[in-house]
Amino acid sequence: MSSASRPPGEPGLLLRAVLALLLLAAAAGVALALVAGQVAPGLSGAVAAALPDSGASNPVTAVLLNFRGYDTLLEMAVLTAAVVGVWSLGPAPRIRETEPSPVLLGMNSVLIPLAPLICAYLLWAGSSRPGGAFQAGAVLAAAGVLFIISGRRPAVHLPAAPMSWGIVAGLGVFLAVALAVMPGGRELLEYPRGLAGALILLVETAATVSIALILAGLFIGGRPEDEP
Amino acid sequence: MSSALLYAGAGMGLLLVGVWALVLRAHLLRKVLAINVMGSGAFLLLVGAGAMGGGPVDPVPQAMVITGIVVSISATALALALVLRIAYATGKAALPEDRERDLMDREGR
Amino acid sequence: MSTWLAALPWMVLAIAIPLLGALAAFVQPRRAQVIGLSFSFLTAGAAVGVVLDFITLGPQQHAVGGWGAPLGIDLVADGLSILMLGMSAVVGVAVSIYARAYFVPYPDKAPRFWPLWLFLWAALNALFQSADVFNLYVTLELMGLSAVALVALTGSGPALWGAMRYLLVSLLGSLAYLVGVALLYHAYGTVDLTLLAERADGGLQLAVPLGAMIAGLLLKTGLFPFHVWLPPAHGSARAPVSALLSGLVVKASFYLVLRLWFTFVPEGEGLPLLLGCLGAAAIFWGSIQALRQKRLKLLVAYSTVAQLGYLFIAFPLAGLEPQMAWSGSIYLALSHAFAKGAMFLAAGAIMTQGGHDEIDELDLVVDRMPLTLAAFALAGISLAGLPPSGGFVGKWLLLESAMAQGKGIWAAIIIVGGLLTATYVFRVLGFAFTRSEHHHERHEVPAAMEWTALLLALGAVLLGFVAPWALPLLDGVLP
Amino acid sequence: MNGAGAMTAVVAPLLVAAALAVPAARPAARRLAPWAPLPAVLLPLFAAGTVDVPWLLLGARLGLDEIGRALLPPTAFLWLCAGLAVPHFVGPERRDGFLVCFLVAMSGNFLLLAALEAVTFYLGFALMSFASYGLVVQAGTARARHAGRYYIVMVVLGEVCVITGLMLLASRSAIDFAAMRASFAGGAPGANNLVLGLLLAGFGIKAGVAGLHFWLPLAHPVAPAPASAVLSGAMIKAGLVAWLRFFPVGELALPSWGLALAALGLGTACYGVLAGLPQREPKTVLAYSSVSQMGLMTLGVGIGLAWPERWPLVQAALLVYIVHHGLLKGSLFLGAGIAHEPLSPGAARLLAAGFVLAAVSMAGGPWSGGLVAKLGLKHGLPATGAWHDVVPPLLVLSSLLTALLLLRFLWVAWPRTAGGRDSPPARLLAGWAVLLATALVLPWWLAAAGTRAGAVGPWAALEAAWPLLAALLLALGVLRLPTLRRVASRIEVPPGDLGIALEQGLRALGRRLDRGLDRVRQHGSVYRQAGRLAALVPAAATVLGRVEGRLSAWSMTGLLLLVVAISAAWLLG
């Protein structure tokens, strides 16, 4: 949509001016709020203090999967809901079958086999340094995407049921773990001492698989054809 | 502190740019992108503002941002899928404004 | 309640059960209807568990992960939360039963509806119990995305437009909220509401984030002038979805506004006045727009716009006798959920029966589906604030607090708004008694659809009789 | 008569009327109907006294006082005679309806005579008035309907005046007559005047005082003879009785009211004759005669109001007058009805003789009941003063006029033998004769001894005779002088005289008003404005839609979000 042929109703100069002014005002407000007044120390101290009990050595991972694991649980729900939503829009649109470029094919042959490897590393690294399930899943999904755009569309031709099982696995396992620890008077997601690391890994692994499938599922933009 | 402020400032800038585009651009893809940009801005602001207190790096905002990013990706994906469907269904990747609204009043479900 | 039931962590289950149900319905699309309905009952049961816990034991708190604020996230079930949970449970169950019947002719939609709806329910329950502003952001997004997807489920062009507009609004609102979260964390180093309440000290540091958050939430609530996304979305969605959106989803963001307000208790007359004015504008604008609609569902959707306005009238009235004004507003929110849910369900039944929802073509609906029309009428009565109904009690409380403070103008607004409501409700009812000139093919409507609508509407009316027991639950929550 | 007796008298006609409504009981009821007044005729002879009936109406008191005892039996007797004549005058197809009205009116008439307080009296009065409507319009002709309309309008006006006056009275005393009369003593003059005025007008309509009499000459001729007989003989007396009941006659001196009433009465007496003379129908002439006679009775009430101490005499005279005139006029009306039909020579002779006797008596001729009544009235006058000097000559004049009018009656109603094939049944004639005889004799029996004595002397006879003779001469003169005769025949006064002109004027006014209202309705500004407003609705709807469209533009939403957020922060900070 070029600005030369603006349809009627496209904003005019006045609107832009007003908008600019308002944005400036808003920016000024936020800036003032940032600069003026006290700055709270944050929670790094608390995190550091609780880190040993968290089952993860990386503070971010500890926050992500333990201290604020509930956020992540819901985040998985958001992801799953998104893919359910996208699938609910209808069957996956058919991408015009074009002959993929040889460059892509060549690259694929290198990258796709590498992806699981990188994925596994990221997953493992997550507990101690930057990394984790999402990053790992994303890499895996990227491989899937590459695979799809090269003309092979596994997700489309794959039976839907296994894929959906895979999609729910992340949230399902997470939820199962979160609930499973509760008997014995513990709260939701209150990992028993000592088991925290293992449980986090379990959750992360399942999440990785799911995230990969979800991202790929989101990419194809609709439900597999054999879904009712 | 200063780098944190820089991050926060950049985040704010991205927010402004995002709002600008969201308001002024009609094409839905641009709007989705604008939201995405705004999202990034907000995350930057969260991290930057959270870090302004100095001291060791605060992992909590970072974790929040990761969660936020995933949420944002989900939303973006859904939005894009919708844009695609709208383009298919109506032949136009834009929201109906004044004129088309009347049409919708009449026949929409 | 036997002991083992009492010992169950109902707060958690109210969130986990719908999530599990969503997953189950998703992986078993052929059995989605059965699974969905079963999990709906379970979810509602869990919500009832929370309510009973509250009644027997008082406000409940649950520190997820055992960490507690500020490191961890707390779940809290106080009076306000359980009212909202209970409301969602009742409306949710009704809509679920209705949807079970409604989706029988649409085998391709049912497997999509149930997971999304259960996600939505989980998000609602999570939202109502969360005491953590960032966690609230995630729940808001979960709620928003599933709601958008539910709207898009219809599949038609207008529905997609409606969904898209809704999505953009929802995201924009969430982002504004998120900016507020960022600034709050910056200023106070925590995202826990209780701690924030202790630490917040007013000034620009509170004003800017709170302003951003409230504005974003107003956008999501659909308060005038942000209502423009609401009628397209609610009006074009499938009937059960519309019922959920209008009944529950907009209440969630309103709930959040209230929660923030009760947490920070901002001073000053300005913002309450602004909110009140917007509310008043919403009442008039929504009602007038509802009056000119030709389609039933759009009328009902605009009615939501108007009714949402009432909820905000409490702000300028909360000065001297906050208890009464807030009670009124919350009670209105509750009864609106029931009534509007019933109304949309009734509208859906009418549409199913006649294949259309043109108001002046209603064609003897009174004879063909008396139960549905009764549901619509009862819901309308509650909306219009006619006694005896939940809406009446809510409006009464607002009116009384207005009159007690000598703020007659607000009373006048409430009263005139009620008249306008009655006008558009009875416009529909009037046409239901007449015969249409055109012939419409008629379809059977399952009894379950009619009865759920009616029972929900009766619920809205019955709310008018339980106020003396329901309102004390709010003790200690209101500022 | 005790309460049960009075009740029986009142209820008996009602019971018969109710029986007429039931098909099975109808034949028996028809036969029984004429005899319904019998209890009222007989019972007063055996029982006396008053009784309170607290459960009836607003606490009723029934019984026969002096007035009731004097009036009820003759009245009932008149009803009885009239009732016996009904089958002859009313065709079988309408007889049931007529009888119901007749019986109900009868019951009302008895009730008002037996009532001893205002509410019951009013009930009887209303019952009688409304039911008589059915008697008036019985013929079903256009003329009857017109008369009926006139009648009912006047009745309603009268009732309203009466009830208003009674309310005003009742507001300051109990509802029994004595208390009401006594309350005038303590009442403010203004209030008294108001009450008296209202009652005068309200009952004056019934009594047919000049200016309110218009219905009378319209209604009496169109009704069947028995109905006219009771209307003129019994019912119009109710107005007079009411005055006796409610006016403080004999208790309080109200000279100006007395004078006014006397003047009104005398005026009515003359006016009735003057308006009646040009009439061409026997029953119309009789009706005007009633008006005129009622005028004389009004004079009596006037005397009573002006001279309380004379009241006992006046009242006695008035009662005689009422009985005499009632029965006589009843018989005349019945006779006129009979004379209207083909008669055998014998019947014609009988009727002619009766008419002459009746006329003489009515004009107060020598040895007549009428003379007794009139003398009684004269005795009631104060012994000295203006009244004493002025009234007697006027009474003489009235006798003369009455005689003239009755001559006119005899002229138009003279029974003639026609064909002679069908003659009225002997029973009918016999009944009529009995009635006439009673009318002639009864005054002698009722009147005070002094009056009676005064009436029999030769001087009295002479004094009574000369106005009659004068009238006769006058009439003969008119007949003899062709010019006068022509002039007299040219004078046309419609029955109802001035009332007809009044009616036409009112109708014209109503039509004009109606046209005016129509014009307002068509061109009224309110309606036009409403239409203009209605035309605005679609335009407003378009505007509303457009505004809503503007609001839905994203640019607007975005801007507004910023505005709200900034102002919220501003207002908070």
Added chain:
Amino acid sequence: MTTNAWLPLLVLASSLIPGLIIFTLPEKAVAWRITLNLGGALLKILLLVLMMIGVFHGVNYEFRVPLVPGIDFVLHADALSLLFVNLSAVLWLATTVYAIGYLEDSPNRSRFFGYFSLCVTTTVGLAMAGNLLTFLVFYEALTLSTYPLVVHRGTEVARKAGRTYLAYTLLGGVLLLAGTIWLHALTGTLEFVDRGFVRGLDLDPATLRMVFTLLILGVGVKAALVPLHAWLPQAMVAPAPVSALLHAVAVVKAGAFGVVRIIYDVFGIEFAAELGVTLPLAVLAAVTIIYGSVRALFQEDLKRRLAFSTVSQVSYITLGVAIAGPIATIGGLAHLVHQGFMKITLFFCAGNYAETLGVHKVSELRGIGRRMPWTTAAFTVAAFGMIGVPPVVGFVSKWYLGLGALEVGQDWVVYVLAGSSLLNAAYFLPLVRAAWFEPPPDEWPHERNFGRKETAWMLLLPPLFTALAALAWGLFASMPGTPLDWVQFIAARKYGS
């Protein structure tokens, strides 16, 4: 809670529950419907008799639950409410019988009778309301339950009439609500008390006057006070039993009863008179009386003429209470009952004419007395009652109204009554005359054959009964147990003597 508390509730339930069941009955279940209807009506009367006996022995019947914080939902049986409840119950029975006959073979009877019962339930509730809020609840519920009856026929005209009806009544409800709220904010209570609860509180008279105005306008809509009366003639499109009920018992009376409650039990008559609000109200009522009669004069449609007559007659009640004297109170309150019986008779008869002969217009009444003597007799009695001719009850009301007005020196009222009587006569007597004394036409507009009877007995019995009652209560007005007797008892309480 004792049985004393439950009895008022049972009285409500005796029509509510049959009503609800009737909704669910299929159209063909005639016998069931009739049984339920009549059973409910008889049961209600039975319960009321029990309650009357109780009240006579000093039992306090009160049902009370909290409704909104600080205010209870109160059903209370006092003398005044029993007056109205009994009126409703008795006339409900009559109307039910009538409606069964009237609606024979017409569609949607279950719906009709369902709403019919609801309507009575709300009226009874309204009568027993123990405070202003409860009153308001039933007042609005009454609007809602009558609306379906008004639009019952489902024609475009009916829909429009329904719209007008709602526009007025809802507006009235809103005004009442505003007044109630305001009053509660001022006084903190809404409980009806003999001689008023506002009395004795030290409040700003100007404010109280405004509250009074709001409240009276609120109930004035239903009481059809000019200029709030326009809905009433339009609502005539409803079936005859509905008109009968609307005019004689439910809606219009609810308004009038509201006036009574507000003046006597909210403000207290003496206090209201002190405030100076009664005189304007009396004047307004007087204007309504005259205006309604004048309009009635020009109506060609029989039911519309009756409707305008109602406008006029109902204001007698308002006038009576506004005159502010014990005797006028008796007149006004008695008219509450008296007008009910007379007007319901008139509507029954009008319905009979329409249903039996298709006669709707005044001009079509010619000679109808021959064809339908019993109906016309009932009509005549009621019409004479309206005019105020003894011994029909209308006279008793007028008598007391007039005396009451004179007692307190409001002489002008008497002339208003006189004028109204004249006008009443002017628009009723021509009907009576035409019916009895004109020849019948050769053919009636739409005659239905009932064999040797003039019409169906279920149509005939109710008007005869009500006409007879109207006659008897006038004739035996002073007997114990008549409405007048009861009303005198009430008036004594309201004046604290």
